[in-house]
Structures are given as C-alpha cells and as structure tokens.
Amino acid sequence: MTQPLRLGIAGLGTVGTGVVKIIRQQAALLTKRTGRSIQISAVSARSRAKDRGVSLSDYGWEDDPVALATRDDVDVFVELMGGAEGSAKAATEAALAAGKDVVTANKAMLAMHGQALAELAESKNANIRYEAAVAGGIPIIKALTEGLAANEISRVMGVMNGTCNYILTRMEATGQGYNVLFDECAKLGYLEADPNLDVGGIDAAHKLALLSSIAFGTKVDFAGIEIEGIQRVTLDDITHAADMGYRIKLLGVAQKTGRGLEQRMMPCLVPAQSPLGVLEGGTNMVVVEGHAVEQVVLRGPGAGEGPTASAVMGDICDIARGLRLPVFGQPAATLEAAPVAQSVLPAPYYLRMALTDKPGALAKVASALGDAGISIDRMRQREHDGDVATVIIVTHKTARPALDEAMTSMDSTGVVQENPVAIRIEAL
Amino acid sequence: MTQPLRLGIAGLGTVGTGVVKIIRQQAALLTKRTGRSIQISAVSARSRAKDRGVSLSDYGWEDDPVALATRDDVDVFVELMGGAEGSAKAATEAALAAGKDVVTANKAMLAMHGQALAELAESKNANIRYEAAVAGGIPIIKALTEGLAANEISRVMGVMNGTCNYILTRMEATGQGYNVLFDECAKLGYLEADPNLDVGGIDAAHKLALLSSIAFGTKVDFAGIEIEGIQRVTLDDITHAADMGYRIKLLGVAQKTGRGLEQRMMPCLVPAQSPLGVLEGGTNMVVVEGHAVEQVVLRGPGAGEGPTASAVMGDICDIARGLRLPVFGQPAATLEAAPVAQSVLPAPYYLRMALTDKPGALAKVASALGDAGISIDRMRQREHDGDVATVIIVTHKTARPALDEAMTSMDSTGVVQENPVAIRIEAL
Incomplete structure (x- = not known):
C-alpha cells in the first residue's frame, strides 16, 4: 500500500475547492494516517479560468468529466458536480464501469439511482462512498454502516437540511415570518438554485432515502417518502408549540413497521429540551436507534466548505487504507424492496x-x-x-x-x- | 472472504454475555452485512457453571484465557475481562504474538500499555480494536480514526463517565448531596469495584488518554493527564452555577498547545444550554473539533450490556469485512511523545x-x-x-x-x- 492514491476531481465549487485545499495543506497528515500519498492527477470543472484561491497548475485538466473519470492515472473518481442526472451520472457510471472507486457528495443521484449504481459498482468490485451526501461533516454513513453494523435498526431520524432549520429557529428567535427569512436565506446564499429542494424538503428527503437503505437493508426508495416542506409553517404554530414545550423541526423519520417501511420528511413537533429540540441554525443532527445500542445522536455542521470536504476526505482516506464495503452496507443484490407504509405508527x-x-x-x-x-x-x-x-x-x-x-x-x-x-x- | 470469522471470547460478564447474545440472535444480519459467518469457537470466564441466560454449550471452554487466545480455531481474541494487568494483558499479548486480532473494551489496559501493545500488534500485522473502551455505544473511535481522518484536530472533549454524570445531574435535580447520591449509585450497581475509578475520574481519564493519542498522533500518556474527581463538587456550587447559566460536568479535555499536549479530566462549568450542558444521567458525549469539520458531537449510552456489546460487535464486523488500521490511527512507531502541558490555555x-x-x-x-x-x-x-x-x-x-x-x-x-x-x- 505504498503506491500513491490518485484522484480525479470533477466539480470545483465550494466542496471541490475545499477538498483540493485539504489535499495540498494536509499532505503529511494524510500520508501518516493512511500510509499512502494522496495525489490529484487531474480535475474538471465548468470554468478553467476561474480563480478559486487554490492553484490547479500541478494537475491535469479535462473539460469532460467522463474523460476524467476514465483516465489511466485516476484510481478514484471524486464526483462533486451534483445533480441526479447528466454529467455527474454519466461520469460516475463511466468510472465504475472502468472499475474505479467513486467518492461523491451527490445525494440526488444516489437517491434516484442508488440501486443501479450500487449494482454496477459491485459487479466491478468498485466502491461508491458518499459520506458527504448526508448531513455534511457528520460521519453518519460510517456510523450506521460500520460502527452500528451489529444493530437491528428500529428508527433513523434527523434534521438534515440546515437552511430549513435556520429558517425555523430564526422565525422563533426573531418573530419574523417565513417569507422574510426565506428572503434572508436567499441573500445569504443558503438556498439551492431551486429553493424548493431546500424548503420543500426534497434535499433532506434524498438524504433520508440513503440512510433508510443502510439502516433497513432496503432498496433506496425516494419515491416512497412522504414529503412536506416548511412553507406552511406559521409563526403562530411555532409560538404555540413553544408555549407547550415543543419546537418545530423539518424532521426526517424512517422506521420499519409491520406493513413496510415508513419514510417521511415533514415538519414535526419535538420536545424543546430534547437533543433535536435544542438544535439551532444550520446544524444537522441524526438520531439512530438500534436494538443493542439504544440511541445514538450525531450532531454537526450540515454544509459548508470545510465540513463537507472533511466528509469527502474521510471517504478518500478509507479507500487509501483499503476499506471496501458494499455501497449500502450489504450487497446490492440482497437489498429488499420494502412495501411503502405511510403513517402506520400512531403518534400524538x-x-x-x-x-x-x-x-x-x-x-x-x-x-x-x-x-x-x-x-x-x-x-x-x-x-x-x-x-x-x-x-x-x-x-x-x-x-x-x-x-x-x-x-x-x-x-x-x-x-x-x-x-x-x-x-x-x-x-x- | 467467505470463510467464517472465529472468535474466542474471554470474560462473560455483562458485556461478554451481550456479545454472545448478538452473535446468536443476529447471525443472519451479521452475515448479510459482513459477507461472513461470525462464529464463537470457545469462551473463557471465571465460572463455567454460572447461569448467564445464554447457552454456551456450542462453544469450547478454556479456563485459561491465554490458552483461549492462542487456539488454532480462534481468529479474533475478544478480551472482555478488564483490568490493566494480569490475565487480560497476558492473553492480549499472547493473541497478538500469535498474529491474531484483538477486540477489547479494556480502557485501563490500553491507557497503561497502549503503545507497547500497538507496537506488538503492528509488528505481527495484527489489529487491536477498542471501540467499546471509550464512551460505550458511541462509535467515537471510528469517527475520530476514520471519518475525521483528514482533520487536524484542535480539541477533543467529553463526558465519558456515566456514573459521575448521573451523580451530578441528580444532585441538581433532587437537591441531595454528593454522599447521598454516591450511596444510591452503590446500591444501583453503577460503581466500579473500586469506586475511585469512577468518582475519582480515573476511568474517564483512561478513555481520554486513548482519544488524545488518535486525535494528536501522540503516544498514549495517561500519566500526563491532570485528574480531579467529583468528590469535592458541592450542591452549593451546582446551584450557584445553575443560577448563572452553567452546569457542572466531569469534563475531559485534550488539546494541542504551543507547549505540548494538555489533557485534563476535572469538574468544569459548561453553558447550561450547550450540548454538553443538557446532558442528563448516564449518557456520554464526545465533542471533536477539527480544522475542516469545525465541531462534531456524538452522544449515546456510556455503558450497559447492549450499547457496549454493540461497540464490540462493530469492531468484530470491521475485522470480518477486512478493515485493517493502525491501532491509534497511524503506525505506532510514528506516534510522538508530546511534552505535558497543563493549564496552558487561559479560561474563565x-x-x-x-x-x-x-x-x-x-x-x-x-x-x-x-x-x-x-x-x-x-x-x-x-x-x-x-x-x-x-x-x-x-x-x-x-x-x-x-x-x-x-x-x-x-x-x-x-x-x-x-x-x-x-x-x-x-x-x-
């Protein structure tokens, strides 16, 4: 394992740039911890000329991500372009078909095509790693797939969209309405190009779909998630809920029921003093309940250059160290198609x-x-x-x-x- | 990787029994997730006759843990006896010398002999895994060693002794003094045979020593930890602290300073509304701060049959899946002997x-x-x-x-x- 691990990085936005910075600035640390040199062979992005505050002159350049993904000097294709379809998917498929490992932050692509991509990867003995796709810097994929691997999971839930949590907690703190805070988020750059991905709960639901699959050994089923955004949450409801000891969160919940897999992403009341209740601003939190471990809670920044790059690099370090795992924690062929069960379990x-x-x-x-x-x-x-x-x-x-x-x-x-x-x- | 993974389990107290139960009851799940059958070849404990609520008749028996550790039909020696010296250490050394992997929950042994054991293990290309040694069911060793591997860690801290946290939070909730709650813990069986391991902060300091080593790439240095227990925390202090918006926790903190590694385990005030401040009862929490990830917080049960067995099994699953890592996240020979720095960084x-x-x-x-x-x-x-x-x-x-x-x-x-x-x- 003394050969360098050679990366091709496609997508040099916030996260891609963060990854390049870590590789340049923490080279000694990475080698000490993984036993290998982690190198970038080539990169690809929309604009070659853009100043990203980091030098790319040491690396090859490809206009076409597919060409990058299949280069001979690329061991791992790092997909940080985003989008469920198009270039991201084409390049990912090309990399896997060539037997290369893929590290991605692309929750949409995996939520829509996770099963097919996992089957492709496993048929080629390649890895897909996606820690950065769920809950930013929180190592939740690793915790669920590996640390808690001996648990029969009963429920996974979490606050996994920082923008929504920011809006909801700021509504309560400032007494301003949803629209005012939506506009504030737009100005701060907290919203996706299509804001409905955030406030409509889609982005968070993509993440939940991935967690469900690992937790319950089921095929990724984004379409089976009951989704409701935060657009209809009023200041009145937030205030009344607070008066009664609750806070409103956009909460994703996945649990196995007698009738199938229940997955929902919707505003919920949670006890104000609970770990989820005290969560402020853009912070994310995931709660995992298993038969042995009882309840484990992970909390951390849900987005941003550093935290997301940290997660991408964690995956790259795993590959450098030789860790190989099925994409969703068990072979894709053994994942079950669970019936969709909605609102089966009673609640107050x-x-x-x-x-x-x-x-x-x-x-x-x-x-x-x-x-x-x-x-x-x-x-x-x-x-x-x-x-x-x-x-x-x-x-x-x-x-x-x-x-x-x-x-x-x-x-x-x-x-x-x-x-x-x-x-x-x-x-x- | 289709051969079974064969275990020898030494120590059948609460945790050992919990491990046996998971292996018996979750066999299908474990095989699906690891691709292998996980089997117990033989066990060892003080009393063979004791009813542990689980059948041992399928397994071989060894009175001597060293004999167990070196059996030909044992791939992984699972050390759950405890104690820094004696049988636990002798059997661990014997297993490593024979090139077998070791999974242990033994924080005292690793805090005192971690460097020597890591060197022995790595010289034999064997693993030592010890997720259960720190913070019970929380997969913090994995998060720190793997998920956050690309981070330059600046601080690790945590509440890692559930008994102390139980006493402190119950003092506040009930208005009872330390001695009353100490006696309550004794009755509830929450105390180690030597209670000073708990209330004196020793047990928590053992755990901190392991986290420090991984976080900072330093040789485990238990002797370098400034330790103060909770015996002198008064109800008055708890009340006054609460009045000013704080709670008192037995907090372990490790950080790199300009003068060396600062490690302390002592009562501290933390903001009452912070993640550490809201922590109740026997729950543990570890906070990791890294240059990229900013801050990640993990919370979960710090002890008990299920949670601790979950952590042991997580390690066993990793070994079954072929994961191999240096004991403290980088080769033992590269760990540095950092100077001891105490109370260097100012604080209120x-x-x-x-x-x-x-x-x-x-x-x-x-x-x-x-x-x-x-x-x-x-x-x-x-x-x-x-x-x-x-x-x-x-x-x-x-x-x-x-x-x-x-x-x-x-x-x-x-x-x-x-x-x-x-x-x-x-x-x-």
Whole structure:
C-alpha cells in the first residue's frame, strides 16, 4: 500500500475547492494516517479560468468529466458536480464501469439511482462512498454502516437540511415570518438554485432515502417518502408549540413497521429540551436507534466548505487504507424492496384551529375527535379575533387515518373557520 | 472472504454475555452485512457453571484465557475481562504474538500499555480494536480514526463517565448531596469495584488518554493527564452555577498547545444550554473539533450490556469485512511523545468564597484578582451565614498560574474564611 492514491476531481465549487485545499495543506497528515500519498492527477470543472484561491497548475485538466473519470492515472473518481442526472451520472457510471472507486457528495443521484449504481459498482468490485451526501461533516454513513453494523435498526431520524432549520429557529428567535427569512436565506446564499429542494424538503428527503437503505437493508426508495416542506409553517404554530414545550423541526423519520417501511420528511413537533429540540441554525443532527445500542445522536455542521470536504476526505482516506464495503452496507443484490407504509405508527398530534366563538363550538370539536377514538391530552383556547377563537389541542397517540376522519367531521360541524392545522409530534 | 470469522471470547460478564447474545440472535444480519459467518469457537470466564441466560454449550471452554487466545480455531481474541494487568494483558499479548486480532473494551489496559501493545500488534500485522473502551455505544473511535481522518484536530472533549454524570445531574435535580447520591449509585450497581475509578475520574481519564493519542498522533500518556474527581463538587456550587447559566460536568479535555499536549479530566462549568450542558444521567458525549469539520458531537449510552456489546460487535464486523488500521490511527512507531502541558490555555473561572462580612472585604478580593491581571465578568453576593457572606465570581479568561497567584494573595488578606473554590469554565 505504498503506491500513491490518485484522484480525479470533477466539480470545483465550494466542496471541490475545499477538498483540493485539504489535499495540498494536509499532505503529511494524510500520508501518516493512511500510509499512502494522496495525489490529484487531474480535475474538471465548468470554468478553467476561474480563480478559486487554490492553484490547479500541478494537475491535469479535462473539460469532460467522463474523460476524467476514465483516465489511466485516476484510481478514484471524486464526483462533486451534483445533480441526479447528466454529467455527474454519466461520469460516475463511466468510472465504475472502468472499475474505479467513486467518492461523491451527490445525494440526488444516489437517491434516484442508488440501486443501479450500487449494482454496477459491485459487479466491478468498485466502491461508491458518499459520506458527504448526508448531513455534511457528520460521519453518519460510517456510523450506521460500520460502527452500528451489529444493530437491528428500529428508527433513523434527523434534521438534515440546515437552511430549513435556520429558517425555523430564526422565525422563533426573531418573530419574523417565513417569507422574510426565506428572503434572508436567499441573500445569504443558503438556498439551492431551486429553493424548493431546500424548503420543500426534497434535499433532506434524498438524504433520508440513503440512510433508510443502510439502516433497513432496503432498496433506496425516494419515491416512497412522504414529503412536506416548511412553507406552511406559521409563526403562530411555532409560538404555540413553544408555549407547550415543543419546537418545530423539518424532521426526517424512517422506521420499519409491520406493513413496510415508513419514510417521511415533514415538519414535526419535538420536545424543546430534547437533543433535536435544542438544535439551532444550520446544524444537522441524526438520531439512530438500534436494538443493542439504544440511541445514538450525531450532531454537526450540515454544509459548508470545510465540513463537507472533511466528509469527502474521510471517504478518500478509507479507500487509501483499503476499506471496501458494499455501497449500502450489504450487497446490492440482497437489498429488499420494502412495501411503502405511510403513517402506520400512531403518534400524538398538535392541532390548531380557528373556532366560531359560540357556545358549544368546542364541544363539537371535542366530540368529532372522540367519535374518531382520539383522546385529548391538552387543550388551550388562545386569543380571540372578533368572533373567532384560536384553539390548540394536543392529542394522545392516534393513527393518522383516525385523525383525518376527525378533521373531516370537524369540517362538517360548521364551527371550524378554516382548515385546521395538524402537525405530528415525534417522541424522542 | 467467505470463510467464517472465529472468535474466542474471554470474560462473560455483562458485556461478554451481550456479545454472545448478538452473535446468536443476529447471525443472519451479521452475515448479510459482513459477507461472513461470525462464529464463537470457545469462551473463557471465571465460572463455567454460572447461569448467564445464554447457552454456551456450542462453544469450547478454556479456563485459561491465554490458552483461549492462542487456539488454532480462534481468529479474533475478544478480551472482555478488564483490568490493566494480569490475565487480560497476558492473553492480549499472547493473541497478538500469535498474529491474531484483538477486540477489547479494556480502557485501563490500553491507557497503561497502549503503545507497547500497538507496537506488538503492528509488528505481527495484527489489529487491536477498542471501540467499546471509550464512551460505550458511541462509535467515537471510528469517527475520530476514520471519518475525521483528514482533520487536524484542535480539541477533543467529553463526558465519558456515566456514573459521575448521573451523580451530578441528580444532585441538581433532587437537591441531595454528593454522599447521598454516591450511596444510591452503590446500591444501583453503577460503581466500579473500586469506586475511585469512577468518582475519582480515573476511568474517564483512561478513555481520554486513548482519544488524545488518535486525535494528536501522540503516544498514549495517561500519566500526563491532570485528574480531579467529583468528590469535592458541592450542591452549593451546582446551584450557584445553575443560577448563572452553567452546569457542572466531569469534563475531559485534550488539546494541542504551543507547549505540548494538555489533557485534563476535572469538574468544569459548561453553558447550561450547550450540548454538553443538557446532558442528563448516564449518557456520554464526545465533542471533536477539527480544522475542516469545525465541531462534531456524538452522544449515546456510556455503558450497559447492549450499547457496549454493540461497540464490540462493530469492531468484530470491521475485522470480518477486512478493515485493517493502525491501532491509534497511524503506525505506532510514528506516534510522538508530546511534552505535558497543563493549564496552558487561559479560561474563565468560577470562584466561590466565604468572605467576612465587613466593609472593604470585597474590595480586597477584587484587588487581589486585579493585581494578578484578572478581570471580573460577573459577581454575586449570596446568602449571609452569620458574619460570613458567600461570594460568587465569574472571571474573564485567565491563565491558571495567575489565578493561583490571586488565590494565594486573597488568602493573605484575612477576609476569606476558607479555601476558595475555583472551577474552570469550558467554552463550547
């Protein structure tokens, strides 16, 4: 293992530049720790001329990432272009077909094509490593695939989009509404080119799909995730939730149920003092529950040059050290296609509704819930606005279909002014 | 890699029994994930007859752990006996000498003999894996050695003794004193046979010594750790700290300084709302700060059958999958002997003192601090007890020698009734 490990890096944005910097600046450390010299043979990016604050003159250049991926002097293709399709996928496939290992931060590509790419990689005895694809600098893929490998996992959950968490925690801290903070994020450059990837929960759901596959030995199933973004979370809900000891997080949850795999990415209430509840700003957190380990929580920066490059480099070091693993922790051919189970497991819910302020209105709501078999844990009537009173209800555990039934029957009472809001409360 | 991996397990206490259970009950999962069958060839323990709730009849038996460690049908010697010397060390050395890999949970043995054992292992091309030795179920050794391998680590710290954290958080929650909770822990079986290993900070310091070595590429140096237990933490200090927004934790900190490696395990104040501050009961937490990743926090159960067995099994799975690493993340021969640096880096301090309640008393204390170049961030005078007033001071950052100088000069003013208490405040 004294031969150098030779990289071809495609994509020199924030993360790619960060990777080049670490390789240049920490060369001695990397060699000491991996026993090999880690070298860059060539790079590829959209613009060759752009000043990235780091010299590329020592490296070859390829305009075409596919050409880079298949160079003879490239042992590992480092894909940091992003995008589920197009060049990223073509170059990844080319590298794997040539039997080269791939390190990528591309959650979208793996969420959409993970199974096919894993099969291709394993047929060529090649690795795909993707620590940077999930939760930035947090070594969660490694923890789940390796450290916790002897656990039957019961649940994986996490806050995995820093922008959403930033918006939600800033709404609470500043009392500003969603739109104001969305605009602030746009100005700060916290949003993807398509902001719906962030605020619509898509990006976080891509990450959840990868964690699910490892945790449960199932084929990556992005389409099976129930996704709801944070666009409809109001300051009112954040405030009411806080009053009752909760915070609202865009929370991804994956768990095995008797009916299949339940995967959801949606706003949830979590206890304010829980590890997830205290999470501020752009920080990410992943919680893993296993039969032996009980609960392990990992927390760290979810994005940024340094943290993401740290994760990419962790994968590169693993390859340099000779670690070889199936892409999703077990051979791709053994991954199961689990049935999609949505909202199977009961949970308590937070309900907010605007009620006509008349005698008997609350009783009608209470009996709609009671008729559906839902009992009330806590209820608070808040400010009146003319003839309308805001009522907040926290239910005991209920199945989602029963709740939907109750909401429909509430609607028909004529005392509920607008569509009630229902947000799941996730126990920790 | 289709041959079974054959284990010899020495020590069938809580952890050993937990390992046997996982191997028996999760055989299919383990094979799917590692590509091999994981089998137990033989075991060894003090009593063969004891009912451990798990059948041992399928396995060979050795009274002598050294004989177990060197059996031809043992690929991996799993050392779960504990103790820095004696059988554990003899059997570990015998296994390594025979070129067998070792998985151990033995922090004391590695803290005292880590360098020699690593050299022996590497000379025989054998592995020593010890995830379970530090922070129970948390995969921190893996995160630090592998996931964060490209980081120049600046600081590692953590709460790594669940019993101490249990005592400290219960003192705050119940208002009971240290002695009452010590007795409670004794009854609950939370204490080591020698309780000073727990409450004296020794056990946690063993763990810190291992993390330091990996983080900084230094030879394990347990003797270089400044250790202070929790025996002198009073309910008063916990209460005063809470009033000022802090909690007291038995915190291990290791950091590289200009003068060498600073390692300490001692009660510290941390911000009550920080990840370390909110940590309750027996839960452990490790914080790693690296040049690229910024800060990563791992949290999980620090002890117990399931979590510790999970960590042991993670190591066994790694070996089954063919992962081979130097014991402390780089070849033992390249580990440096770093000079011991104690309290080099300045920090704010919490001071509690009993002052004679006379005009000018506080001024004398303030000028003792000022003369030593220490400025006061916050000061509170608390309850009087006859002629004595309790004064709490939070200083700005100061070097420990300056503080010691100030304490000495306070002592000579004659207004300080007893030895002032000084506790470091660790920033997060």
